[in-house]
Amino acid sequence: MPRENKLRNTGCPIAFALDTFGDRWSLVIIRDMLIKGFQTYGEFLEGDENISTNILADRLQELEALGIISKQRDPDNGRRVxxxxxxxxxxxxxxxxxxxxxxxxxxxxxxxxxxxxxRIEKDRHGFAAELKKRALDTDK
Amino acid sequence: MPRENKLRNTGCPIAFALDTFGDRWSLVIIRDMLIKGFQTYGEFLEGDENISTNILADRLQELEALGIISKQRDPDNGRRVxxxxxxxxxxxxxxxxxxxxxxxxxxxxxxxxxxxxxRIEKDRHGFAAELKKRALDTDK
DNA sequence: TGTTATTGCTTGTCATTTACAAGTAGTGAG
DNA sequence: CTCACTACTTGTAAATGACAAGCAATAACA
Incomplete structure (x- = not known):
């Protein structure tokens, strides 16, 4: 299915979510960022699941286009993104x-x-908020 | 990727979950059962998202093999599953x-x-329990 | 009892996506 | 100004996906 026809647009929240991250790899990348704190291409590539480099590049681009992630050159090291x-x-x-x-x-x-x-069982909400905060605080 | 090599088995819960329902259709089917109360092949097929019949057959078989769903002939109508x-x-x-x-x-x-x-915002846990109960109570 | 309709699939074909391997481009360090 | 690092791109074969058509078992009806 070509990428531009991928969206089902039925108004269903489950379908929308799956159109956004419903594949074998997107959530693994998001986990790397949210839980493990990974930030670079190389880190994602060396994760336990052995994602292929072309798939990784494709997903990163897609997730950026969807507004899930952002990319920026490292100000301290210009060859790093x-x-x-x-x-x-x-x-x-x-x-x-x-x-x-x-x-x-x-x-x-x-x-x-x-x-x-x-931690999850005791306070899901607070824990989620903490993860979110930590992920966003790496911003400058 | 051949089905038998699909499992990543890294010990990561996210990877495990994606190996189970990480595709464009599995959660749509599960939504149909959990939220809409669908029970038959024809109902799934006529859902808003227009799933292809071969994909539907494949996912139902896969979800059954994974222990997510069970199938049984309708005792009241033998041509229905x-x-x-x-x-x-x-x-x-x-x-x-x-x-x-x-x-x-x-x-x-x-x-x-x-x-x-x-309902979700007020009492996620209770609402989830209710959905679960309703889904399991259609059993006999 | 034979015909027809319903329900749940299977099969075939072609386009798209994936996995794996190899190669390229921009940046920085020495 | 070469070398290595980092982030990609490209090529290829195999697997999966979408779409269309057809088949099989059961049941309803004449």
Whole structure:
């Protein structure tokens, strides 16, 4: 399906969200930024899941076009590009946390630190806000 | 990518979840079951998003293999097959609700009834539990 | 009991996307 | 002014997706 016909525009929030990040890689990149604090192409590339370089480049461009992330040359090192979450991107934190809980319940292989889980169960909202703040504070 | 190599198995809950429902259609089907109460192939097929019949058949089989849904012939009408969410599937309700909130915030075209949004904001947990219960109670 | 309609699929074809490998371009450091 | 680092682009073969058509089992009806 060509990219420009990708949008379903049915008014359904689930369809809209899937048109935005409904693929195998977008949320992995967003996780890298939101949870792991990654900011560069190289960091994404060396993540545990071994994303292909062309797919990574494509997704970064797409996520930027969708307003989920922004890019900027590193002022301190001109050959480095810094990717950061926008507010729209950082607001995916609550979804991310619910996904973590679900996977932990149903995947024996999933590893999540106990303190993370406790934190989510005790105060999802506050934890999401903290992740969002941290992601946005790397801005200048 | 061949289906059997699809699993990343990195221990990351986000990657696990995406390996389960990280595509353009799986969550749409689950939404149909969880929110709209759809149960049959024909209902899914006639949904607003116009899913292709081969993709639908493939996803239903995959979701069943993953333990997200179960299928059974309708005892009252032998040419009909009833698809239902398992507990694993119904437990996706909290994720679904967070997605609804996010899309409503960022997609001007998204239509969600005000009472739904109020219900989510007021008591996410209780609302998710209600959706789950309703989905599982269609069982016999 | 034979015909027709309903329901849930399968098959075929072509376009698009993915994974993997290799190569290129701009920047900075020595 | 060469060399390495960082962020990409390009090429290719295989897998997946969308669209259209057809098939099979069950049930309703004559």
């Amino acid at each position: 810094l990717y950061r979450l926008t507010e729209k991107g950082a607001d995916l934190a609550p979804i991310m946390l619910e996904i973590i809980c679900w996977s932990r319940k149903y995947d024996g292989n999933t590893k999540v630190q106990d303190r993370i889980v406790e | 009833l698809y239902r969410l398992t507990e694993k599937g119904a437990d996706l309700a909290p994720i679904m609700l967070e997605i609804i909130c996010w899309s409503r915030k960022y997609d001007g075209n998204t239509k969600v009834q005000d009472r739904i949004v109020e």
